[in-house]
Amino acid sequence: MHILHDFKFAKRQIAKRPGFAAAVILTLALGIGANSAIFSMINGLMLKPLPYPEGEQLVAVYNTYPKMGLPNAGVSVPDYIDRRDRTEVFQSTAMYTWNGMNLTGEGNPERLLALRTTPSLFEVLRIKPMLGRTLGEEHAEIGNDRAVVLSHGLWQAAFGAREGIVGEDIRLNGEPYEVVGVMPAGFVFPNQNVQLWMPFAFTPQQMSDEERGREFSNMIARLKPGASTEQAQQQVDRIHEINRERAPAGVAEFWANSGFGGRVVNYREELIGELRGPLWLLQVAVAFVLLIACANVANLMLARVTARRRELSVRKAMGAASRRIVAQILCESGLLALLGGFAGLLVAWYGLELLTLAGLGSTNELFDIRLDGTVFAFALGIAMTTGVLFGVVPALAAVRGNTAEVLKEGGRSASSGRGAQLTRSTLVVAQVAIAAMLLVGSGLLIRSFMELQGTDAGFNPEGVLTAGLSLPDNPYDDPAAMRDFHDRLVARLEAIPGVVAAGMTNVAPFEGGNSQSSYSIEGYEPGPGENSPHGMVRRADSGYFEAMEIPVLSGRAFTPEDGPDNPVAVIDEILARRYFPDENPIGRRIGFDDEENPEWFTVVGVVGTVKHSGLDEQVSKETYYLPIRNAAVGSPTLVLRTAMPPAGLIDPLREAVREIDPQLPLTRIRTMEEMIDVSLQTRRAPMLLLMVFAGVALALSAIGIYGVLAYSVSQRTGELGVRMALGARIGDILQLVMRQGGRLVAIGLALGLVAALALTGMISSQLYGVSRFDPFVLIGVVVFLGLIAALACLIPAWRAACVNPIEALRYE
Structure with missing residues (x-):
């Protein structure tokens, strides 16, 4: 009964001073809303289960070369097989790699992102298809791997949600693939951009020891119940120790000098990446904002209690117990906090939209970031906590002081004592x-x-437009066909009005590529405990350096005369300083000193250092460039410099590519400034x-x-x-x-x-x-x-x- 009476009394007191109540509620709404918005991000990214059964058992497994500055590298097929067959902590494992496929025969050609994966992926994730079945072990055999599983979104958009699509053939890169299943709505792996899953069938060559080092794939595994990431790491380390003992001397030396091994990480941690730090930072910041809000409200409540000192003294004189007065004031503060909490949820709803627009949070739809029951409970909890925080000091102040002295004042003053002033x-x-x-x-x-x-990125991003191409194996897997295609396309691009320069590369800066490789320098012998040089490798043409305005410091860039009979390379200034500190590198040779098939490139130029991954990158690894005309690159990037707004080139660019090959879709059309902006x-x-x-x-x-x-x-x-x-x-x-x-x-x-x-x-x-x-x-x-x-x-x-x-x- 006391609680109900106190609640009604608190409502009357709040209603008497609507201005006071509004000030308190709005102040609390800001603090509680900001905290709830940030917490909803933390909840969605770090606390909610992943959308796979027992998702916390999933781990990502990498190769690692810590002494070469490469903590996460891809996985080769032999490394994957070792970990699949020789560990006891993995319940199931899968290997996958990215593929771009052109869907034809369904209207205009459409570029799709596909995942080539071992059929075991769906066992690892424990997700069943909506229609048909997933990939089976029979699809892991060469010659029987023309099968595909569709995403729910692609099934609806490209095939009209026809249930009869299962069992039919669709054409990908001009070849027929049988649709064996359709995944349910909401299924995402590894992100929402993947629309197809295809078999990864290993060849005998890929499974041999000679394939170690060809690390172009990823590995995911499911731990057995009760197993830990640390145990998995220990077993992977043991496998590499055994492999080092039986490896050829040269390979074992390279592994020792590079720190080669395996790295096992929780899959969620890998997905969150660098977001964890900023989120916790902001959560601490908004907690401080809430403390300030509580301090303000406490001051307001103190002033209100001081104004009511005569009323409270009269009640005490008439026999009201101190605990009843404290309870009533706490009830009033609790009701105000509750109202502030509800208003805070509205602030949080808009705040979450602003956080997303600001670029905070993962774009991966694996994560369910929204205001749900957990966030509501969090908001209610901090509302009640703040109610106590800002209510307890005024409540205690209300029962202190000399009742007789207050009554003697006759209402002339509502002054407070030193204690209240010190508190304020x-x-x-x-x-x-x-x-x-x-x-x-x-x-x-x-x-x-x-x-x-x-910061200088090493190039000029203003006025640069980039776009991706996807070249099918037939006919573009032939270097001669690639050269012809390159020359015709670049000439056509340069003819577009407003284009100052046009070029092609295998991966542009800030595009996410991390292509690296060891190489040799003719006449250079690594010292004791050192490996062969290792650097970033890029394919490019002369137009690329001109379009990006990457300075040529000495020598020259590529020319059309640099054909397969005249293999050349361009190096950056880091490589030049590191390995040719006291000599001119022009004319020296770098390459791949393979005993069976050595390949050497004559250095013809030195260019400025480029930041590939971000403006904050501390570039310590060298880059060497090889001609793109002489290689079959499946997914090249076009780079155009224009004197006009880059957006005005998109339609002419599409038309130019269509004239060269109408079956090639353009993808990832972005300005370089947009790519840098995303990286920030x-x-x-x-x-x-x-x-x-x-x-x-x-x-x-x-x-x-x-x-x-x-x-x-x-x-x-x-x-x-x-x-x-x-x-x-x-x-x-x-x-x-x-x-x-x-x-x-x-x-x-x-x-x-x-x-x-x-x-x-x-x-x-x-x-x-x-x-x-x-x-x-x-x-x-x-x-x-x-x-x-x-x-x-x-x-x-x-x-x-x-x-x-x-x-x-x-x-x-």
């Missing part, structure tokens, strides 16, 4: 300190982002969001400072009137109030900067070119926060200075 001041200091911490963090990220944007998302999103949260914290802190000083001035009206009546000037009153607020701000700033310096280690991995002790940021925060705080202090100070002494004395 402490809350303001905490608000300023937290705001300073968030401002330092956001300032460092802003400075870092500015430094990053000004994981840095931009935390920066923008932390900046927003710091702004909210700053605003709430300024409101808190203003509120405390305004309340203090209202309580000291009589004192100020006496001072002015005795001759105090306006400047004296301004100084008096400003000194009070300035003291609180100074203490808060000092504590905030000390805490910021201690906690900025959390964002050190997000910084580029900026120290976390950057003096420009620290001084800027002090000045900026000091100015805002001074403004918040000035308004109540001016009001105090404008007090009419006569009116003030009457008030007293």
Whole structure:
């Protein structure tokens, strides 16, 4: 009965002061909503089960070369077979590699992303098809691998959701493939872009030891119940130890010098990647924002309790127990917090949309990121927690003090004691300190982002348009046919009005390619404990360097005369400095010193170093370029430089490719600036969001400072009137109030900067070119926060200075 009565009483009290209630609810909504939005991201990415039965048993397995700066490499077929057959912790394993397929015969040719996989993949994932069946072991045999499983989306879009498609043939790259099944809606592996799953049938050559080192595939496995990632890692390590013992001396030496081994990682951890750090950083930031909100609300509640001191004293004098008064005030704060929580869910809904637009969160549809029951429970939990946090101090203040003294005042004043004033001041200091911490963090990220944007990528991205092609094996697997196609297409592209230069490469910077290979330098012998040189390898033509404006530092780029009878290479300046520090590398030869089939390329030019994966990349690995005209590249990238807006070239580009071969679809049409912009998302999103949260914290802190000083001035009206009546000037009153607020701000700033310096280690991995002790940021925060705080202090100070002494004395 007491609880129901307290609840009704709390409703009446809130209804009496709708302005007060609105201020509290909106303040809490901001804090609770921001926390709930970030938590929904964390919940979807890190806490919810993956959409596969017992998904936490899934692990990714890589080859690794840590001494060569290559922590994650692909897996060769022999390595996969070793791990499949010689480990006891894996319940099932699968190997897969990416393939691009052109779907023809269903209207215009369509480029599809396919996954060539061992049939065991569906056993590993434990997902059954919606129609038909999945790939069977019989499809893993060469000659019997013309089968395909369709995604639900492709089945609907390209085949009209016909159930009879199972058993029919479709044409992929001009060849017939039998549709054996259709996966259910919502099935994703490894991401939503994959629309086909095809058999990966191993040839005898691929399964031989000679194939070790051809690491173009990925491996996924399911652990047995009770097995751990650490146990799997130990067994994989043991396999590599045994293999090293029986390997030829040269191979064993290479493995030892490179640190070659296997790496087993939880599959979820691999999917989340670099998002974990920014998400936890933002969760900490919004928790601080919520603390500031609680401090503000606590100050509001203290002021309200102070205004009700006479009422509460009367109730105590009439026999009300202190615990009943505390319970009623806590009930009021709890009801306000609950209303703030519901409003916060609305803020979280919009906030989640903004987080997605900002680029935070995974684009992989494997993850279910939304406001669900768990997020609702989280919002309710923090609402109730905040209700206690900001309610307990006012509740305790309500039952302190001398009842008789309050009643003697006769209602002339509702002044509070020193304890309440100290509490308010402490809350303001905490608000300023937290705001300073968030401002330092956001300032460092802003400075870092500015430094990053000004970084030279090694090429000029402005005015560059890129597009992908998918070339079927027939006829483009023949180098002569590839040369003819290349020359005709590039000539046609260069003829497009507005095109300044056009070229082709196997993979453009920021496109996600990680093609690397060991090579030899004629006349160079690695020292003891060293392997042959290892670097990034790219295929390109002369138009590529011109279109990207990659500077040629010495020698020349490729020319049409560089045919298979005249094999040449272009190297970057890192390779030139590393292996030819005191000589001209032009004319030297690099290549592949295979005893059976050696292949050497004469260096004809040195070009500038290019960042391939991101502006924050610390390039330490060299790059060498080989002519693309002389190789069968299945998925080349076209690169065009234009003097007009790149978007205006898309239609002419499509028409040019259609004229050369109408069966070739264009894919991945993007400007280079767009690709760089996407690469910056994981840095931009935390920066923008932390900046927003710091702004909210700053605003709430300024409101808190203003509120405390305004309340203090209202309580000291009589004192100020006496001072002015005795001759105090306006400047004296301004100084008096400003000194009070300035003291609180100074203490808060000092504590905030000390805490910021201690906690900025959390964002050190997000910084580029900026120290976390950057003096420009620290001084800027002090000045900026000091100015805002001074403004918040000035308004109540001016009001105090404008007090009419006569009116003030009457008030007293």
